[in-house]
Amino acid sequence: MMNQFPASFLWGASSSAFQIEGGWDEGGKGMTVADFNSFKLSDKQADTKVASDFYHHWKEDIDLMKELGLKAYRFSLSWARIIPDGDGEVNPEGIAFYNKVIDYLIEQGIRPLVTLYHFDLPYALVEKYNGWESRHTIDCYLHYCRTLFERIGMRCRYWLTFNEINAVRGYASCGTSSADDQTHYNAVHNMFLASAQAVKLGHEMMPGSQFGAMYALSEIYPATCKPEDMFRQMQCRRESLFFIDVMARGYYPSYTGDLFGRRGVTLHTEPGDDEILKSGTLDFVSFSYYRSCTVSTETKFNVIGGDQNPYLQSTPWGWPIDPLGLRYCMNEIYDRYQKPIFIVENGLGAIDEIEEDGTINDTYRINYLRDHLKAMIDAIVIDGVPCLGYTMWGCIDLVSLSTGEMKKRYGHIYVDMDDKGNGTCARRKKLSYDWMKEVIATNGESLW
Ligand code: BG6
Numbered sequence: 001m002m003n004q005f006p007a008s009f010l011w012g013a014s015s016s017a018f019q020i021e022g023g024w025d026e027g028g029k030g031m032t033v034a035d036f037n038s039f040k041l042s043d044k045q046a047d048t049k050v051a052s053d054f055y056h057h058w059k060e061d062i063d064l065m066k067e068l069g070l071k072a073y074r075f076s077l078s079w080a081r082i083i084p085d086g087d088g089e090v091n092p093e094g095i096a097f098y099n100k101v102i103d104y105l106i107e108q109g110i111r112p113l114v115t116l117y118h119f120d121l122p123y124a125l126v127e128k129y130n131g132w133e134s135r136h137t138i139d140c141y142l143h144y145c146r147t148l149f150e151r152i153g154m155r156c157r158y159w160l161t162f163n164e165i166n167a168v169r170g171y172a173s174c175g176t177s178s179a180d181d182q183t184h185y186n187a188v189h190n191m192f193l194a195s196a197q198a199v200k201l202g203h204e205m206m207p208g209s210q211f212g213a214m215y216a217l218s219e220i221y222p223a224t225c226k227p228e229d230m231f232r233q234m235q236c237r238r239e240s241l242f243f244i245d246v247m248a249r250g251y252y253p254s255y256t257g258d259l260f261g262r263r264g265v266t267l268h269t270e271p272g273d274d275e276i277l278k279s280g281t282l283d284f285v286s287f288s289y290y291r292s293c294t295v296s297t298e299t300k301f302n303v304i305g306g307d308q309n310p311y312l313q314s315t316p317w318g319w320p321i322d323p324l325g326l327r328y329c330m331n332e333i334y335d336r337y338q339k340p341i342f343i344v345e346n347g348l349g350a351i352d353e354i355e356e357d358g359t360i361n362d363t364y365r366i367n368y369l370r371d372h373l374k375a376m377i378d379a380i381v382i383d384g385v386p387c388l389g390y391t392m393w394g395c396i397d398l399v400s401l402s403t404g405e406m407k408k409r410y411g412h413i414y415v416d417m418d419d420k421g422n423g424t425c426a427r428r429k430k431l432s433y434d435w436m437k438e439v440i441a442t443n444g445e446s447l448w
Contacts, residue, residue, distance in 0.1 A: 003384045005377055010111065010389025011440045012072030013065060014345050016118035016163065018048045019398040021078065023055030027093040030084030032120035033131075033171035038404060046399045046406040052415045053425040054396070058101050060427060061396055064413055066108040068433060069440035073110050074344050074391040075101075076118035076163065079144050086122030087140035095151050102155055112156045113344070113391065115214065116145060116198065118163040119172040119401070130175025132187035135270075138194040145198045149205040157209055158388075159202060160286060160344070161195040164216040166243040167303045181263040189267055192246050196280030203280075210283040213247050214344055215240060217287040217333075218304035219325035223296035236301040241336070248285055248337045250278040284388060285337055288345030289372075291315075292325035317349055317408060323371035330379040330387065340386045346372055347393040349400065349408040352430065360414055360430040369432065373439065374447050392436075396427070412436055 018024075018034035025031070038047040054061055065073055079086065081094035102112050121131055129136050162168070165188070170177045173187045199211040220237050222229040238255055245253040251274065260267065293306030312320040326346070333341055348368035352360050369392065379385045394410030397417075406419050412433040417423035438446045 003381050005381050005444055007443065009387075009443065010072040010113075010342075010391070012070050012074060012110075012113070012389055012391035013068075013395030014074040014391035014393050015054070015396065015398055016076040016115065016120070016401075017078035017081070018051070018118070018120045019401065020052045020054040020075070020396065022048070022050040022053040024049050026055060027081065027097055028084060028091040029078060029094060030080035030086070031123040032078060032080045033123050033126060034120040036123050036126075036171065038399075041404045046404060046417065046419050046421060048399065050417065050421060050425070052396055052398045052417065055097070057425060057427070059104060061413075062101070062104050062108055062110065064427065064429075065110055065395065068395070068412065068437050070110050070395070071440075072113050072158075072389055072391055073105055074113040074115065074160075076115035076120070077148065078120055079117065079141075080120070080122040080124075082147060083122065083140075083144055084124075086125035086128075087136075087143060090147050095147075099151070102152060106155060111158070113158040113160070113342075113389075114148075114152070114156050115160040115163050116148070117141070117161065119168060121172055123171075126171050126175055131171060131173060132190045132194075133174050133179075133183060135190055135193075138190055138197070141194045142197055142201065145201060146205070149202055154206050154209065158284075158342075159209060159211050161198050161211060161213045162191060163214045164288060165191060165195070165213055165247075166240045167216040181265050185260065185263070185265045186268050188243075189269065189273075193273060193276050195247055196250070196277050199280030199282065211280075212282050212284040212286040212342060213243075215244055215285070215287045216304050217289055217329050219289075219292035219322065219328045219332075220301075220306060221292065221294045221309065223294045223299070223307060226296075229296045232297050232299070233295050236295045236299070236306065239301065240303060244285055244333070244337065246277065248282045248339060250281040252277075282339065284340040284342055285333055286342035286344045287329070287333065288393070289326045289329055289343060290346060290393075291319040292322040292328075293320065315349060316351060317403070319349070321348075321368060321371075323375040326372050327375040327379040327383070330376065330385045331383050334385045340388050342388045343376060343390045345393040346390070347410040349410055351407055352409050352414060354414070354428075358428070360428065362430045362432045365412075365430070365432045366435050369436070369439075370447055373444065377444050377447070 222233040295306040397411040397415040400408040414428040
């Protein structure tokens, strides 16, 4: 039987608090590790103090999302806006800010999809406990989650416990900016325990809620058909899938010994950990997809980046553009877990120029999105992969994670802000805005 593209598909956009909000010390917010890191950047880079100033532009931004036709908006809550020191008093102003945003989204018919943790640990938790190295941080996280499940509740049905948990590093994970593998994987184990308990708590407090976690994925190809390259590809793939295996299935996979053995890791566990992992498995699997890569026995692989692929062109930042890789990933993930998937980040980071007549003709972004969306629809309609939705990264320009630049733009909506923090933050639609509006209005048909 032919699969159909679902009418209920959630077309959406995606962002994270520290990359879009600004207002870093307003409304009682505490400092996060993302603030701490960005304040050390060179003056050629933007920082989180202002970012895209969503903190003051949220209503205008949601109006633009509504006009675009979005059905969902994925955004992260800043833990330090809710609980400034990470484990103490709840900040009523922080709750009020997010309640305003969520209420307005719902009024406009846009479903909130909340990420609980997008790399921005309250800095106080690093100072006091070395972040996720300490089991106490699990309790702090659960206090934060419980607060949100009580105060936001089922107004938000879809939740993500962690963003790109397979890519989390530095202070977002440990008490140091460059932890060794032993320290890092123990911190990751604590995050696994935190996620499982948050899922269990969320299901108990909000029956019918749906929980996922988010992974950084790129399709990985062997550089040649040499068996050694193929085997290396499998090992690299497992470095990412390891995280989904534990969280979606609720136990450490059989290849953990090999993975930890090669990295010299001995995990510190406590009695009862296995039961905790089993008690809160994910309802759906979500991931970001921007690129693919190739690996050989010589490659230094790091989460999504390996070697260039001679068959593919790259973005100005050297990320290989590979729409078919998205279809491949969707199939691979559904085959492996048999859980619905949600593509929660995808898009093109590019330099946008404003023409003399004020237009921004981002045809390169339209080409990238068109090809990826077609591949996604092929995976759903031809291959039969159940996919809840697609939230493209940005929609509104925001600060780049990897480079701290503002000039690496992803949005359909331009934000007047440069790398040095100069600009009015005024919003301006790009050409891709109207193009995407048509895609959503026709539920994808205009792509063909
Ligand atoms: C994902 C992150 O890795 O990719 C986002 O979840 C990030 O936070 C996005 O912004 C794009 O990466 P970059 O480095 O181009 O901003």
